Amino acid sequence: MTFFIWGVLPYVVLLILISGLTWRYKYDQFGWTTRSSQLYESRILKIASPIFHFALLAVFIGHLVGLLVPKAFTDWAGLSQEMYHLGAFYGGGLAGLALAVALGMLIWRRRRTGRVFKATTANDKFMYLVLAIVIILGLLATFTGETHLNGEHHNYRETVSVWFRSMVIFQPDVAPMAASTWQFKAHVFFGLFLFAITPFTRLVHAFTAPLHYLFRPYIVYRSRDTSKARQVSAGGRGWDPVGTSDRDKGRR
Amino acid sequence: MRVMAQVSMVMNLDKCIGCHTCSVTCKQAWTNRAGTEYVWFNNVETRPGLGYPRTYEDQDKWQGGWVRTKSGRLKLKSGGRFKKLLSIFASPVQPGLDDYYEPWTYDYENLIQSPLTDDFPVARPKSLITGENMAIKASANWDDALGGIHETIHQDPVIAKLRKESNDKIMAEYEKTFMFFVPRICEHCLNPSCMAACPSGAIYKREEDGIVLIDQDRCRGWRQCVTGCPYKKVYFNHRTGKAEKCHFCYPRIEVGLPTVCSETCVGRLRYIGIVFYDADRVTEAAAVEDPKDLYEAQLDIMLDPRDPEVIAAARANGIADDWIEAAQKSPIYALCKYFKVALPLHPEYRTMPMVWYIPPLSPVVDLLQEQGHDAEAAGNLFGAIDALRIPVEYLAELFTAGDSAVVTGVLQKLAAMRAYMRDITLGRPGDEEIAEAVGMTGGAMEQMYRLLAIAKYNERYVIPKAHVEQAHNLEEMGCSVNFDGDPAFDEPYGGSSGKPVPVTIQSFNAMKAHRDDESMT
Numbered sequence: 001m002t003f004f005i006w007g008v009l010p011y012v013v014l015l016i017l018i019s020g021l022t023w024r025y026k027y028d029q030f031g032w033t034t035r036s037s038q039l040y041e042s043r044i045l046k047i048a049s050p051i052f053h054f055a056l057l058a059v060f061i062g063h064l065v066g067l068l069v070p071k072a073f074t075d076w077a078g079l080s081q082e083m084y085h086l087g088a089f090y091g092g093g094l095a096g097l098a099l100a101v102a103l104g105m106l107i108w109r110r111r112r113t114g115r116v117f118k119a120t121t122a123n124d125k126f127m128y129l130v131l132a133i134v135i136i137l138g139l140l141a142t143f144t145g146e147t148h149l150n151g152e153h154h155n156y157r158e159t160v161s162v163w164f165r166s167m168v169i170f171q172p173d174v175a176p177m178a179a180s181t182w183q184f185k186a187h188v189f190f191g192l193f194l195f196a197i198t199p200f201t202r203l204v205h206a207f208t209a210p211l212h213y214l215f216r217p218y219i220v221y222r223s224r225d226t227s228k229a230r231q232v233s234a235g236g237r238g239w240d241p242v243g244t245s246d247r248d249k250g251r252r
Numbered sequence: 253m254r255v256m257a258q259v260s261m262v263m264n265l266d267k268c269i270g271c272h273t274c275s276v277t278c279k280q281a282w283t284n285r286a287g288t289e290y291v292w293f294n295n296v297e298t299r300p301g302l303g304y305p306r307t308y309e310d311q312d313k314w315q316g317g318w319v320r321t322k323s324g325r326l327k328l329k330s331g332g333r334f335k336k337l338l339s340i341f342a343s344p345v346q347p348g349l350d351d352y353y354e355p356w357t358y359d360y361e362n363l364i365q366s367p368l369t370d371d372f373p374v375a376r377p378k379s380l381i382t383g384e385n386m387a388i389k390a391s392a393n394w395d396d397a398l399g400g401i402h403e404t405i406h407q408d409p410v411i412a413k414l415r416k417e418s419n420d421k422i423m424a425e426y427e428k429t430f431m432f433f434v435p436r437i438c439e440h441c442l443n444p445s446c447m448a449a450c451p452s453g454a455i456y457k458r459e460e461d462g463i464v465l466i467d468q469d470r471c472r473g474w475r476q477c478v479t480g481c482p483y484k485k486v487y488f489n490h491r492t493g494k495a496e497k498c499h500f501c502y503p504r505i506e507v508g509l510p511t512v513c514s515e516t517c518v519g520r521l522r523y524i525g526i527v528f529y530d531a532d533r534v535t536e537a538a539a540v541e542d543p544k545d546l547y548e549a550q551l552d553i554m555l556d557p558r559d560p561e562v563i564a565a566a567r568a569n570g571i572a573d574d575w576i577e578a579a580q581k582s583p584i585y586a587l588c589k590y591f592k593v594a595l596p597l598h599p600e601y602r603t604m605p606m607v608w609y610i611p612p613l614s615p616v617v618d619l620l621q622e623q624g625h626d627a628e629a630a631g632n633l634f635g636a637i638d639a640l641r642i643p644v645e646y647l648a649e650l651f652t653a654g655d656s657a658v659v660t661g662v663l664q665k666l667a668a669m670r671a672y673m674r675d676i677t678l679g680r681p682g683d684e685e686i687a688e689a690v691g692m693t694g695g696a697m698e699q700m701y702r703l704l705a706i707a708k709y710n711e712r713y714v715i716p717k718a719h720v721e722q723a724h725n726l727e728e729m730g731c732s733v734n735f736d737g738d739p740a741f742d743e744p745y746g747g748s749s750g751k752p753v754p755v756t757i758q759s760f761n762a763m764k765a766h767r768d769d770e771s772m773t
Contacts, residue, residue, distance in 0.1 A: 033473035033492070033494060034472070035492075036490075038475060040348070040381070114382045205472060210451030210472065213337060213453070214337065216453050218448035220455065221458075224718065239492065240285055240287070242284055242285055248286065
């Protein structure tokens with residue numbers, strides 16, 4: 001069971017993520033959007049959304065560093081475990097708190113603004129729930145995950161990170177992960193779940209971050225003939241039929 | 253010189269009676285879907301007035317269009333590429349639904365279902381967004397025909413600017429003396445700032461006819477185009493999460509039909525034709541230093557389709573002969589560059605708009621008539637144009653970045669035509685002096701009269717058909733023989749022709765589209 005959860009499941013999730021994204025990119029270009037609600041409400045969004053996204057970027061970089069940089073390397077570089085931990089605890093904790101607060105604001109806005117709430121699908125609600133669980137568990141892991149229930153000291157860089165790197169090089173070593181605290185286990189488990197549902201939610205917008213905007217020419221010419229040959233969205237996706245009410249829960 | 257063709261439009265504002273038929277037929281054709289109830293690809297605004305969305309012309313607030321930097325380059329007013337990417341998580345200046353209006357319907361059912369009571373049943377307005385009862389506070393033409401103008405006139409960005417310049421003198425009298433309607437569609441600019449603002453690169457200008465379109469499959473809903481467009485003619489479909497805009501009825505244009513708004517225009521005030529322009533000089537023209545020179549700069553890059561050099565360059569760039577012929581007959585070229593009576597809307601945004609307007613002489617004529625003067629006499633009209641400073645300056649803010657000399661010139665031409673043609677109509681010889689006074693000849697006066705007043709259908713709309721044959725042939729060839737570089741093979745599964753392919757969903761759809769597309773048979 002341990003091996004299945006920490007040795008097999010992550011690869012299954014990776015497979016779902018990649019194949020799901022590929023499938024959706026190929027067949028649902030039309031649905032590939034954030035479905036912004038800024039038209040309905042802008043005041044709270046303008047504060048909360050940038051905080052959320054920048055905090056998310058910070059947290060993402062923190063995860064990369066924590067998971068990929070071996071403890072041996074920082075030891076060799078002369079960075080003591082205490083220093084490292086302080087940085088991770090306060091830096092990561094701060095970013096995580098900002099993330100949680102901003103997500104709270106966004107969910108509150110979504111619930112309390114009638115227009116926004118009416119445009120929220122069941123898919124969105126489920127996604128927000130999973131996202132919130134992952135973030136809260138992540139905060140728990142950061143603040144309380146350094147001691148086992150029996151009071152034993154725990155350092156995720158010797159458990160979770162080792163496991164993660166073993167997964168990256170396809171030599172699964174589940175023992176370190178199994179030795180981490182429940183907070184980390186739960187955070188990783190729900191994190192995996194979030195990745196698995198990502199291709200099927202609005203979160204896909206992250207995978208088309210428009211970095212090429214920095215390099216493309218301002219004016220785009222395109223020939224009519226080539227545009228006609230493109231057929232990307234699968235049948236069924238597209239504008240709602242005439243007469244569909246805005247408040248229909250039909251397809252989105 | 254890189255000659256490109258641009259489908260463009262001219263509207264003769266003197267003829268617009270503000271009936272909104274264009275808006276309604278456009279809406280019925282294109283934006284009667286969920287998520288676009290508040291969207292009007294075509295709307296008609298009363299001037300003076302706030303426009304739609306309200307005060308959209310106030311670019312200090314809405315940050316649309318381009319600005320010229322000190323070094324003489326063009327920059328988006330809302331910021332450079334880095335700034336745009338950094339602020340992508342919440343668009344800093346996007347009009348909210350309340351800046352347009354909250355769309356609504358009425359509870360008609362209540363009229364029928366209501367039991368017998370002492371009171372009349374009413375149909376209450378219900379929001380189309382939330383379904384709740386709502387108080388209607390605005391619409392796309394809430395200040396139609398100067399409705400409530402005494403309260404809102406100070407918010408009209410053009411008035412605000414004029415007032416600043418002329419120290420508050422202008423208010424009282426003129427709201428009685430002039431009013432006109434401005435129908436607006438997407439300008440299909442030569443230098444579109446919506447396109448430049450799009451992070452995904454989903455907005456493109458068609459090489460063949462210059463129509464600006466949004467690829468619905470590539471749009472990711474970042475909403476920067478809404479900010480980028482100074483005319484606020486790109487809209488966010490809040491249901492699909494994608495941007496949508498006027499597409500110049502391209503399915504109709506491709507088969508040689510005018511747009512829905514033009515076809516149904518009661519006043520027959522719209523003209524459609526193609527214009528050749530030099531694509532290599534667009535940026536240079538859009539970056540001239542003085543905004544008042546932008547009008548001339550744009551005229552300058554419109555090319556004479558009878559010039560043999562231009563014709564040769566057009567052919568070299570793959571423009572077909574029937575298109576060249578259409579460009580020569582184009583009413584747009586005639587009105588913009590030959591008669592020089594049409595003007596661009598807000599050239600100071602530096603987007604090089606391609607829907608132009610003939611400014612209305614009617615405010616002047618109406619005033620003369622009301623005061624008991626002969627509103628057909630050239631002398632009276634010329635005098636009135638000079639004396640009526642405010643309407644002229646207002647028009648100048650709309651059409652020439654504030655250069656009232658240009659507007660005066662156009663109005664004088666229109667006035668001269670009126671006076672000249674009165675003589676002809678009354679069986680007298682035309683007075684060449686009137687024509688000369690505005691730098692024209694009697695012959696040109698009559699030509700202009702024919703185009704503006706008689707306005708025959710086939711002279712108003714000179715629309716060459718799109719050349720679909722070639723693309724179609726290429727595709728058909730793929731069925732029997734495979735060519736390297738055949739467009740049909742750009743797709744991994746070969747689209748609708750070529751090698752035997754497994755029956756995927758995609759090829760099924762391609763086949764179905766092929767079968768249903770009548771132009772392919």
